[in-house]
Amino acid sequence: MVEVPGAQAAYRLLDVLSELGIHAGGASLTGLAQALELPLSTTRRLLRVLCDRGFAVQDEVTRLYELGPQARILGTLRLDRRSLGELALPVLEELRETTGETVFLSVRDGMELTYVECLRAVHPVQMYGEVGQRVPLHATSQGKAILAFLPEVLVDRLLPRLDLARFTPNTITDLAELKADLAAIRERRFALNLEEREPGVHSVSAAVLDPLGNAVASVCVGAPSFRLTPEQMADDLAPLLLKAAEQLSHLLFPRVAVRPSRRSGARRR
Template identity: 35%
Template sequence: MSVQIRKRGRPRGRAGGPNAEDSGGIRALDRALDILDLIAVSSGLTLTEIAQRLGMAPSTVHRVLVTLAARGVAESDSQTQAWHVGPTAFRHGSAFMRRSGLVERARPLLRRLMEQTGETANLGILNGDAVLFLSQAETHETIRAFFPPGTRSALHASGIGKALLAHAPPADLKRMIAGMALERFTPTTLTDPQALVQDLVRIRARGYALDNEERTPGMRCIAAPIFDLGGEAAAGISVSGPSLRMSDARLASMSQAVIEAARALSFGMAPDPAPRDGT
């Protein structure tokens, strides 16, 4: 799953036309969408960085960002001055997911997976250099993993993230790893690019990814990719929980349950919920 960023891809007016509106576009809106596209696939960019990457005047970028922020589409980190997509952008994206049906199709499977394993089941997609969690079926255990919709997690320290990386086209994978900070969160986080690639090879071979306390001490995650009609890993499904419950002894059965759920969702072929008694 990839996103292309256009550099100053605004439509030119017709020959002799005074502005972009001549070709049916609105120049200010086009600029705003270029900026939104860029920050959506980044881990945070300053105003200066955005202006440089898009070849726009800083004053123009500032006006656009202030407008987007006022509507909740973009927001700035007060400490780093970096800009990110805002909650309104997620709400807009959620409307697309409802239309595409992935979240709705996944809902019964997430609950079934949670009941099978006793752990929280999650659905996520690639969002720039992170995983964006879309839906969750939360376990009733007191100690549990919690990734509410809209949460983002680093690709290299996430079960779903590594499952998606393992099935990315080689050229995309090389580019993505080169641009990742590979931040260390715990002693087991994979921060060496070569070690990460080796783990991705193992993931691809066995069909599932394991986050072995790589993001949070004492927590494990098992994930598998969901493939679209083009055969690309478009999303991922996982179960997460305490390492004491997700022990090595349970790894085989839990990973098989995750793989089967991912297969059921791939190509949009999630099974229909079981009919109710008497229907």
């Protein structure tokens, strides 16, 4: 990435904002300064600007900083999960009825993924998860769908810090391979998981986007691999998921048309 001359303060503000987006539970002044390799005084001054404009807030008790309400424009503000689940339920139920398989709605929570809603499949043998369960971003189609459509400045800080743990022989544990997979996801607009976290489990996901094209959640269909082939996921389920994700985007942001894709596969270097 080539920096624009004379814009150091702007870059530092974005770095602080991106760092806050990684810490779901809030971050301390000292921790932020150390992570960004900035003096405490500089970090404090940048945080004061962000707080003043509503992009960051400081908890009065813990004194930790986290993203503020204005951060929604970067797609990094955590949505109210109960409201999100209630709003999305009719769309998720229709998707489960159409596919007969397990349907998930998830959000990014720091450097992990959290299930907001999970509707069981109609089959005795099925994929399932608990609401509130936290799972890795890199080893799930839901996590990869979100990572592919986060703001670039956030992704650049987030990816190198992910624990790319191996769960199966198919898990992506190489950063360059993960970046290539995310580029392919941006191009085709849906993500696949072919036994990357659990043997015998396949899933396909699409990102729910805000008006700027940033991911705020992901919707997923998952099933045993013997019942869901890669071809079926790409040809039959992906269009249904993209439609559901677009419906959810319009429910969350009803006054603004949501862009279906804001990037091509190529990324700025």
